[in-house]
Amino acid sequence: MHLFYLPGFTPGEINELPEDESKHALKVLRLSSGDKIEVTDGKGSVYLCEVKDSGNKACRFKILSQFTGKPKDFFIHIAIAPTKNADRIEWFVEKCIEIGIDEISFIQCSRSERKNINLDRIEKIAVSALKQSQTTIFPLINPLVPFKSFVENCKDDHKFIGYLSEEHKELLQKIAPANSRYCILIGPEGDFTQEEVSLAFKKNFKPSSLGHSRLRTETAGIAACHIFNIINS
């Protein structure tokens, strides 16, 4: 069954898909009166619906039932330095949505190889991933901000920085408590600078290891996302 994502959707007297989605439903999927679809608001609710006779206009539907997942008691926020190769950061976004993520931020680090990101494209990939994996939580996706600014304004409860050194080798899965609100910083291929690490420590980001091997930026991001989900399963 097809899943449609309608940000912030709430049932009303008349329910219809937005223009793009209607076009997709009626012209591409060729849905018609009586066909079942699912609609999610991206905030944990999914509605089982039935398409109503729409002719060629906006695709209308009536709601048959609603399911709202029980509220999650953990929140995953990953702040990552965009990779030089845009494909890789797009993979990261897609995989995290499949696995489960609540917020994604992009941070501009000293050694970042990329100075800008195509947020529109990333949003489209995120929506696609949501529909494909049939998840119902659409993450908040924030634009690129300087490292310093992100670190100074981060309000999550348990903050981590993906960082390995002789003195700091604690595995993320061992130091992150369950049922919490996490944020982890994932650095560029060239790693964080000593200055960035010091600033993060000053702001209570704990150093954490993502395993014994050296991971690419996007792999580290996915590993962190997966670990947070695992400790809460």
Add this chain to the structure above:
Amino acid sequence: MHLFYLPGFTPGEINELPEDESKHALKVLRLSSGDKIEVTDGKGSVYLCEVKDSGNKACRFKILSQFTGKPKDFFIHIAIAPTKNADRIEWFVEKCIEIGIDEISFIQCSRSERKNINLDRIEKIAVSALKQSQTTIFPLINPLVPFKSFVENCKDDHKFIGYLSEEHKELLQKIAPANSRYCILIGPEGDFTQEEVSLAFKKNFKPSSLGHSRLRTETAGIAACHIFNIINS
């Protein structure tokens, strides 16, 4: 420092890189006498070496020191149905090598969308991933075989099938013991058939869940690989 992969390398009187690697070392990287390189045999040993005067011929080197990681007490084997989109399976191979994997098999399932794979290309991607992530274990990569044949001949100790149903919801991380030799079957986008699942059960593959969300084939493969590594960290 550059890492070169020489399958099955053992130090000798004269040590030199194979033709392709020599060309890369001398013409692309422009290494010369005195430059340091690392050489791995893909079986856990890495040698710190120094380039010797080679002129334009094969790049010769002398060994300064050797490091052999302590033998792993676990072994990860993932058998996966190749995805329709070749990028995705190549991405899976790359990520698993970064995270750590010992053997990769490709299985032809009833609902597989792809009937063949480009093993050469996959091997090249694997070698690239090994060098990039500086790991020293190169996995055994097996050609595509029919599901039935794989399941009947699999000799690993703890066998799993990525499969979710009402009766079976056990999480892989809860049922896989540490320090073991694992194999997990990852099915195609359309899932395993009932017949395939029954055959796997008969051959002692335990059903296991990879989490609460529905994962694409390549994501499921990476998640499984990551879980096996985590339970042994």
